[in-house]
Structure formats: structure tokens, C-alpha cells
Amino acid sequence: MKRDVGQTTRDLRRHNRTSVLTRLYLHGPASRFDLMRATGLSSATVSNVVTDLVSDGLVAEAGLLDSDGGRPRTLLEVRPGYAQVVGVDIGETHVQVGLFDWTLETVATATYPMEEGRPDPAVLAALVTAGIDEVTVKAGADASAVLGVGVGVPGVVLPDGLVHAPTLGWSGVPFDALLRPHVQAPLHLDNCARTLGQAEVWRGAGRGAQRAIVGLLAVGVGAAVATGSPSGVTSTTSEWGHTVVEAGGAACRCGSRGCLEAYVGADAILAHYGQIPGAPELSGTGTEARLGALVADSARPGAAAETVRRTAEYLGIGIANLINLLSPDRVILSGWVSAAMGPSMLPAVRDAMGRHTLDYLSGSTALELGRLGPEQVAMGAATLPVHELLRPGSRSRI
Ligand SMILES: [Zn+2]
Numbered sequence: 001m002k003r004d005v006g007q008t009t010r011d012l013r014r015h016n017r018t019s020v021l022t023r024l025y026l027h028g029p030a031s032r033f034d035l036m037r038a039t040g041l042s043s044a045t046v047s048n049v050v051t052d053l054v055s056d057g058l059v060a061e062a063g064l065l066d067s068d069g070g071r072p073r074t075l076l077e078v079r080p081g082y083a084q085v086v087g088v089d090i091g092e093t094h095v096q097v098g099l100f101d102w103t104l105e106t107v108a109t110a111t112y113p114m115e116e117g118r119p120d121p122a123v124l125a126a127l128v129t130a131g132i133d134e135v136t137v138k139a140g141a142d143a144s145a146v147l148g149v150g151v152g153v154p155g156v157v158l159p160d161g162l163v164h165a166p167t168l169g170w171s172g173v174p175f176d177a178l179l180r181p182h183v184q185a186p187l188h189l190d191n192c193a194r195t196l197g198q199a200e201v202w203r204g205a206g207r208g209a210q211r212a213i214v215g216l217l218a219v220g221v222g223a224a225v226a227t228g229s230p231s232g233v234t235s236t237t238s239e240w241g242h243t244v245v246e247a248g249g250a251a252c253r254c255g256s257r258g259c260l261e262a263y264v265g266a267d268a269i270l271a272h273y274g275q276i277p278g279a280p281e282l283s284g285t286g287t288e289a290r291l292g293a294l295v296a297d298s299a300r301p302g303a304a305a306e307t308v309r310r311t312a313e314y315l316g317i318g319i320a321n322l323i324n325l326l327s328p329d330r331v332i333l334s335g336w337v338s339a340a341m342g343p344s345m346l347p348a349v350r351d352a353m354g355r356h357t358l359d360y361l362s363g364s365t366a367l368e369l370g371r372l373g374p375e376q377v378a379m380g381a382a383t384l385p386v387h388e389l390l391r392p393g394s395r396s397r398i
Helices: 002-027 032-039 043-055 121-138 175-182 192-203 266-275 287-297 303-326 336-356 376-390
Strands: 059-065 073-078 084-090 094-101 106-113 146-153 163-165 170-173 187-191 211-217 221-229 232-238 330-334 366-369
Touching (some): 002 032, 002 073, 032 073, 043 059, 084 121, 084 192, 084 376, 094 121, 094 376, 106 121, 121 146, 121 175, 146 175, 146 376, 170 175, 175 187, 187 192, 192 221, 192 232, 192 330, 211 336, 221 303, 266 287, 266 303, 266 336, 287 336, 303 330, 303 336, 330 336
Parallel strands (some): 084 146, 146 187, 211 330
Antiparallel strands (some): 059 073, 084 094, 094 106, 163 170, 211 221, 221 232
16 A cells, blocks of 8 residues: 555645646745645645745745735745747638747747648648747747647647647648657647637736636637636637527528628628628738728728628627626637727627626626737647646646
């Protein structure tokens, strides 16, 4: 039974270490006393764990905090220089690779526009590999020191690593197997809405929320439901884009009609604009450039303004449905379409949301735009290796 005792002691030690590290990672600087209160661990245990974390380079002292009457307390924080992580955004219009420190500050990025439609998975895998090389060279980083590589895909990743991504035309693509021979660090794949939700709650507009819904607006439309607890944040995806907002409405690529994505997805917005009689041709090539031109044109009355107004109405209905169903305390709109249209569209979205949400729920739900900047989806993917590091029972090198 000796082995069992040893095993249990190791498990307990790892659990204590994970509790302290997660508290510092998600909630910022804290004293040993704060850590004791937050984790329920004894003073001696917190002291031992902190000593280990400092000597391993994960945590550092961050100055003194005056305490009433007593002696000042030393603040502790996670040390950004401990490790770097890579996050990959496989979008429908571009591939972006970001190198971040493990606290998710951006170190370097590489972005490649891609042919829209049905990209060849092998070509995308080569772009990802080139991007990892580019960001590590740009940053003068050592590729072997990267903690892990997270890849966010606009689809479902099954346990066997096969990816189903209708917006890319992928059905059962072994993307993990295509990448693995070229990536030295541990590789993690997941749905990009789920990982973006995780990043918004860890570092963006969802911080401190009890239940945040993070909508990812791009060509496809997804959402993650992120729930916070003292020990961390869990995030699950939902097929928000395929909830119906108009009976017998616009055809959706999923085969149904009237789906939210068929009204607020980037392609759907541009298609609607193109059908308005007399709508001027939008400048630029590619979905992102044309949508940017539409937003710029919407400042004056006309087809672009009408398109933005209509998009806001359907988006508000979609958000109201989420609120009525799940009563989140915060809804966050993220993704490149939200970054492009959000600032000009937000008042109209709030108005539509208010008209379709039950009164007693609308007052307790805030609607905000994401705050993670242009690398948001890559940053979301970069949460995957960090999540693995913070997971109790993790095999990462902590
Ligand atoms: Zn659909």
C-alpha cells in the first residue's frame, strides 16, 4: 500500500499547486494570506507551494501591499517569462499564428490571407508550420522552449482528432495528423469559439462574469458559454449560428432555412447587400475588405446603412434568445465581424436585444464587445496549452 500513499501524496501536492497557480493566473497578484483564503489551504501549505512555484520560475514576487496595522504583505504574481505558447487561428478568410507569453501578452504574429472556399488541409497545415517558424524567428524565440501549440478551428474536433468544419468544406479531416510531424511542442486542437470564449473570460471582456456567453462572429457564427468558478473557467460551445430566427427564411449552408448565420454571418451580410437594387459595388477584394467597405459606407443613408440595421436586428434577436434561454450576466461579441461592425452597430443591437428579451432578464445582462484585439482568435487557441498546464493531473512540465 506504500505506493498508494505515495501516489496520493503526489496527487495532493499537485492539486494544491494547481489551486494556487490557477488563482494567481486568473485573478492576478495576491499575497500568501489572500491565497490561503481563496484556496482554503493552510498557511504552511501555501508557503511551501509558493516556494516551489518561485523556484521553478512560474511565480515571482511583485512588491509589497500595505496592510492595516500589520507588517506589509508580499504580493505574488505569475511570471510571464516562464514560458511561451503558440495560438493558431484557422479562419475562413485567413490563417493567423501568434506567439504569446503564457499570460497571453502578444509577442509576435504572422497572418496569411487564404483562398476562400474549400482550402486544402495540407496547404493550410503548411501555412501553420511556416507561421510558427516566422513568429519564433521574429521574436528570437527558441522553438523548443514553447510550452505548446493550440489550434482553433471553425468546426468540431472529435476525440480521434478528425475535424468537421462545414464553413471550410471539411468533413473528417485529420488535421491533427497533418500538423503533428511538423510541430515539436505538444499540439492541441479545439473549436475556435470555445477557445475564444475561454480567452475573453480569462483576459478580456468576460473577466469576473459568473456566466458569460461569447459570440464569435465571422463567416460562420458560433458561441461559447463560459462559466466561472473559484477553481477556473469552463467553456462549452453551442451551435448558435444554426438557431432559427426566421421561419422559412434565408437558406443556410447547413440545409435548414432562417438560421442566424444566414443573416449575420459575413457572407450572408454581403449577399443581402448585393441583392438590394442599386447598391453600389463595394471596393476591395475578399470578404474582410468588402465588409470593411460596407461599414464605411454605412455612415450615410443607403443600402449599406440598411444592411447594417438589418444585421443588428437579427443579431439582437439571436442574443435575446440566448438570454431568455440561459440568463447569462454578460454577452460578449467577438470575432473579426464584430470588430469591424460592432462599434457602429452596437446601439441598434442593444435596442433589438431589449425588445426581444424578457424585462426581468434584460436588466441583468450586459452586452459588450470583445477586448482582445486583432489576435483574439489566435489568443483563444493559445489558451489550450495553458489550460493543460493549469489542469489538475496535467502532464505538462509544472
Ligand atoms: Zn444553419
